[in-house]
Amino acid sequence: MKGLILSTAVFVLYVFGTALICHVCKVKRHAKLFVPALVFGELLFLLSYGSTPSDLWFLRTAWQANFPWLDVILGAFILFLNIHSYVDWFFGFNGGFSTSLMMLLLLNQTEGVATESLVSKYRGANGADKIYGWRIPRLEETGYMLINQQTHACTLTGKGRVVATLSQLIKKIFNLGPGG
Numbered sequence: 303m304k305g306l307i308l309s310t311a312v313f314v315l316y317v318f319g320t321a322l323i324c325h326v327c328k329v330k331r332h333a334k335l336f337v338p339a340l341v342f343g344e345l346l347f348l349l350s351y352g353s354t355p356s357d358l359w360f361l362r363t364a365w366q367a368n369f370p371w372l373d374v375i376l377g378a379f380i381l382f383l384n385i386h387s388y389v390d391w392f393f394g395f396n397g398g399f400s401t402s403l404m405m406l407l408l409l410n411q412t413e414g415v416a417t418e419s420l421v422s423k424y425r426g427a428n429g430a431d432k433i434y435g436w437r438i439p440r441l442e443e444t445g446y447m448l449i450n451q452q453t454h455a456c457t458l459t460g461k462g463r464v465v466a467t468l469s470q471l472i473k474k475i476f477n478l479g480p481g482g
Contacts, residue, residue, distance in 0.1 A: 303365040304358050305377025308350050313384045316343045336389050340382070347381050348374070 320339050329335050351374055356366050367373035395401055406423060407415055424432045438456065441447045446462035449455070458466060472478075 303361055303373075304354070304356060304367060305351065305373035305375075306380060307358060307361075308347055308354070309377040309381040309384070312343050312347045312350065312381055313388075315346070316340075316381075316385055317388060332392065336385075336392075340385050340389075343381060343385060344378055347378055351377065 316339060320335060323329065323335060323339075324332065356370065357363075403420060406420065426432055426435065438447075438449070441462070442449050442456075445459055446465060447456050447458050450457070
């Protein structure tokens with residue numbers, strides 16, 4: 303029980319800590335914050351587990367672990383899963399196109415927004431599509447594809463081929479159908 307309690311406490315600190323850092327420091331690439339904070343959170347959990355008594359000053363004997371090593375492993379694993387879920391939620395909420403559209407509609411709820419106007423909000427000054435336009439250069443930048451400078455044809459790199467093949471296999475196994 304000690305592992306679960308400390309894991310929950312560290313997770314709450316993780317959420318509030320990352321939210322505070324994001325707010326104060328105006329973080330641009332959140333993944334660069336979340337991963338080191340995960341390592342820090344796990345270390346904080348281990349440190350707090352090792353430096354507190356087995357009864358956490360209030361646990362009854364029946365609630366104390368018979369196998370502290372198992373309690374530590376499970377607490378660390380639960381912390382990892384909670385942080386992973388939080389980061390998934392963050393990127394789904396923050397980067398979700400549907401959420402962005404709904405927030406835009408909320409800001410203009412009295413007069414409504416025409417479809418053309420919604421679409422125009424997601425075009426850059428040069429007319430490029432902000433939703434898809436950044437993904438292609440980003441895939442090239444991260445080594446998943448190459449863009450031929452003469453023909454502008456896009457091809458997968460070895461890394462991209464592995465990810466695409468695994469994705470295709472997973473989609474087939476789960477019967478997810480075509481598409482992204």
